[in-house]
Amino acid sequence: MTSLLPGTDQVPETTSPPLAVDARDIRRRFGEREILRGVDLQVRPGEFLALLGASGSGKTTLLKILGGLDREAQGQVRVPARVSIAFQEPRLLPWQRAWRNVAFGLRGPDVRARATEALREVGLAHLADQWPKTLSGGEAQRVALARALVRDPDLLLLDEPLAALDALTRLRMQRLIADLCARRGLTAILVTHDVDEAVTLADRAVVLREGALAHEIPVDLARPRDPSGPAFGTHRDQLLSWLGVQDPTTDLPEEKTP
Amino acid sequence: MSAPPVVPDRASPSVPALRDLPLRAARERRRVPRAVRRTLVVVALLVLWQVLAEIGVLTPDTLSSPLDTIRTAGDMFASGDLDTALLTSLQRAATGLALGVPVGLVLALASGLLRLGEDVIDSPMQMLRTLPFLGITPLLILWFGIGDTPKIALVFLGVCFPVYVNTLVGIRNVDARLVEAARTFGAGRWSVIRSVVLPGALPNILVGLRLALGIAWLALVVGEQISSDGGIGSLMLQAQDNLRTDRIVVCLVIYALLGLISDLVVRVLERVLLTWRQGLEAS
Numbered sequence: 001m002t003s004l005l006p007g008t009d010q011v012p013e014t015t016s017p018p019l020a021v022d023a024r025d026i027r028r029r030f031g032e033r034e035i036l037r038g039v040d041l042q043v044r045p046g047e048f049l050a051l052l053g054a055s056g057s058g059k060t061t062l063l064k065i066l067g068g069l070d071r072e073a074q075g076q077v078r079v080p081a082r083v084s085i086a087f088q089e090p091r092l093l094p095w096q097r098a099w100r101n102v103a104f105g106l107r108g109p110d111v112r113a114r115a116t117e118a119l120r121e122v123g124l125a126h127l128a129d130q131w132p133k134t135l136s137g138g139e140a141q142r143v144a145l146a147r148a149l150v151r152d153p154d155l156l157l158l159d160e161p162l163a164a165l166d167a168l169t170r171l172r173m174q175r176l177i178a179d180l181c182a183r184r185g186l187t188a189i190l191v192t193h194d195v196d197e198a199v200t201l202a203d204r205a206v207v208l209r210e211g212a213l214a215h216e217i218p219v220d221l222a223r224p225r226d227p228s229g230p231a232f233g234t235h236r237d238q239l240l241s242w243l244g245v246q247d248p249t250t251d252l253p254e255e256k257t258p
Numbered sequence: 259m260s261a262p263p264v265v266p267d268r269a270s271p272s273v274p275a276l277r278d279l280p281l282r283a284a285r286e287r288r289r290v291p292r293a294v295r296r297t298l299v300v301v302a303l304l305v306l307w308q309v310l311a312e313i314g315v316l317t318p319d320t321l322s323s324p325l326d327t328i329r330t331a332g333d334m335f336a337s338g339d340l341d342t343a344l345l346t347s348l349q350r351a352a353t354g355l356a357l358g359v360p361v362g363l364v365l366a367l368a369s370g371l372l373r374l375g376e377d378v379i380d381s382p383m384q385m386l387r388t389l390p391f392l393g394i395t396p397l398l399i400l401w402f403g404i405g406d407t408p409k410i411a412l413v414f415l416g417v418c419f420p421v422y423v424n425t426l427v428g429i430r431n432v433d434a435r436l437v438e439a440a441r442t443f444g445a446g447r448w449s450v451i452r453s454v455v456l457p458g459a460l461p462n463i464l465v466g467l468r469l470a471l472g473i474a475w476l477a478l479v480v481g482e483q484i485s486s487d488g489g490i491g492s493l494m495l496q497a498q499d500n501l502r503t504d505r506i507v508v509c510l511v512i513y514a515l516l517g518l519i520s521d522l523v524v525r526v527l528e529r530v531l532l533t534w535r536q537g538l539e540a541s
Binding site: 105 | 435436438439440441442443444445449453454457458460532533534535
């Protein structure tokens with residue numbers, strides 16, 4: 001789309017903008033329960049999307065479908081060829097040293113160099129030769145992040161990768177993820193329970209409820225974002241109210257079994 | 259919304275009575291190291307055994323004394339009886355293991371990784387497993403006569419099942435989430451087996467191997483006492499005929515040492531192959 005001059009070949013209205021994810025009418029049932037009842041999700045290249053929802057709302061199910069790990073779903077899913085996932089747990093192979101975990105499945109002569117470079121990006125080049133067992137939770141999760149990044153993904157799926165970390169580590173990791181995504185221009189989908197995390201990282205947040213995308217809010221705040229700012233607060237409150245957490249007196253929504 | 263939130267007044271706290279927790283000051287008392295204590299027990303038992311023999315409670319017909327046993331062992335080595343028997347037994351055990359371990363492994367892999375394999379292999383194996391394999395000895399003698407073959411067959415049978423069962427447990431216990439992650443990062447079926455399933459099952463495979471080594475000697479003890487054709491077992495059989503308890507005890511000690519050495523071998527294997535597990539303990 002180089003010619004934007006008036007009068008020259010105008011882009012026909014039918015041409016849709018390029019998409020990194022185009023999922024239409026996704027349905028998934030487990031036995032009697034229909035977890036996803038027609039989800040439509042489009043993500044632009046370079047966009048960071050946060051996917052929120054109560055537990056059991058099907059966030060992880062949706063992410064697995066996008067990641068090609070669940071082929072039992074119905075609907076249409078179009079994703080790029082290179083999709084990487086960072087899971088809630090690091091899922092490192094305990095019998096491989098950190099750099100080999102990063103390099104898992106890579107081919108070519110300079111595998112070690114590429115793995116080390118990815119580890120450097122997450123600040124862990126000095127731990128390349130460690131066994132996973134010796135890593136702290138945050139370090140292991142960063143190795144997992146390096147493993148996802150090293151294959152240069154066109155789409156990065158993050159399944160609550162920070163949920164199990166302590167609060168301080170989580171804040172550092174959020175910053176790291178924001179940096180990496182900005183520097184690499186990554187397209188990412190982050191599943192999270194944490195509204196602050198969503199507002200900190202995302203360009204757009206969507207809320208999954210009763211099997212469909214129920215709400216959507218663009219987060220066009222300047223980066224780096226200040227969680228104490230008023231605009232941040234507005235977004236947070238909006239998302240919280242969609243998630244059914246309006247004010248402290250409201251009863252907690254009933255926990256659904258996942 | 260409804261009524262404004264009601265914040266209850268803080269109830270006045272009850273004042274608990276405090277008590278002293280007895281804390282023990284670090285112990286200064288010097289203790290006998292555990293290794294020394296353990297050794298001392300063994301030495302004491304041996305001394306007791308020797309004393310009972312000296313005062314005539316244990317006659318040589320019942321059980322030879324430790325010192326007599328050592329003397330006899332020296333004689334048996336000098337005459338070459340023991341070397342020959344040991345070599346024969348070792349060869350039989352090694353052959354049985356060399357056949358039984360791979361077969362158990364391959365069957366477990368086929369059963370653990372392929373649905374067809376499981377259907378075809380697992381139920382027969384589980385059925386045969388319940389059979390006390392030593393009970394097959396009479397059949398083995400009918401089939402193979404005497405000589406090396408029935409002994410090797412017995413070791414093979416004894417070894418095959420623990421390897422099979424433990425390997426299968428290991429494969430079943432591999433973390434499905436690791437397999438899922440590996441698939442995400444582009445691993446094909448073979449690659450998943452090689453880099454996730456086999457290493458994940460390795461601790462259990464080594465447990466199977468350790469059991470197998472123990473059972474190999476057990477099978478040999480039984481197998482070699484069938485007939486007098488070489489091996490430590492037949493040496494014991496001869497000693498029994500000649501009422502030589504000293505020679506029997508020597509053979510028993512040899513069996514014990516063999517068991518100890520095979521255990522040591524597996525331990526070394528575990529240390530080398532499972533370094534990743536010791537990450538924390540080392541630091």
